[in-house]
Amino acid sequence: MDYSCVECGACCASFRVDFHPSDGEAQGGRVPEGLYDELNVSIARMRGTDDAQPRCRALRGRIGEQVSCFIYDERPDPCREFEAGSEACLRARRRHGLAEVA
Numbered sequence: 001m002d003y004s005c006v007e008c009g010a011c012c013a014s015f016r017v018d019f020h021p022s023d024g025e026a027q028g029g030r031v032p033e034g035l036y037d038e039l040n041v042s043i044a045r046m047r048g049t050d051d052a053q054p055r056c057r058a059l060r061g062r063i064g065e066q067v068s069c070f071i072y073d074e075r076p077d078p079c080r081e082f083e084a085g086s087e088a089c090l091r092a093r094r095r096h097g098l099a100e101v102a
């Protein structure tokens, strides 16, 4: 299976993206301030990912056509660990009406 993430972006508009606040810029980490909220001492969350229609504030472009993450080099760990072709990937793609095989 071959998935082209730059023509998709469904996962960035499907799931909550949580990470440890120490990975946020406010605490010396890499994720830029203004794009996440610190919910408590152990959880920070990318803004927009917990909305009724989730969409990370760092996502640019149109889902299913052309997208980019404008903090790609500074994105949090869950984004780095997310696997194209995984069950969660396929779930996100289905949610956005995208074919399972791109």
Ligand code: SF4
Pocket (backbone or CB within 6 Å): 003, 004, 005, 006, 008, 009, 010, 011, 012, 082, 083, 084, 085, 088, 089, 090, 092, 093
């Ligand atoms: S849902 Fe899958 S194919 Fe789409 S951007 Fe995310 S990892 Fe890539």
Ligand code: SF4
Pocket (backbone or CB within 6 Å): 011, 012, 017, 046, 056, 057, 058, 059, 060, 068, 069, 070, 071, 072, 075, 076, 079
């Ligand atoms: S930080 Fe980038 S890769 Fe992670 S959910 Fe947001 S747009 Fe997607």
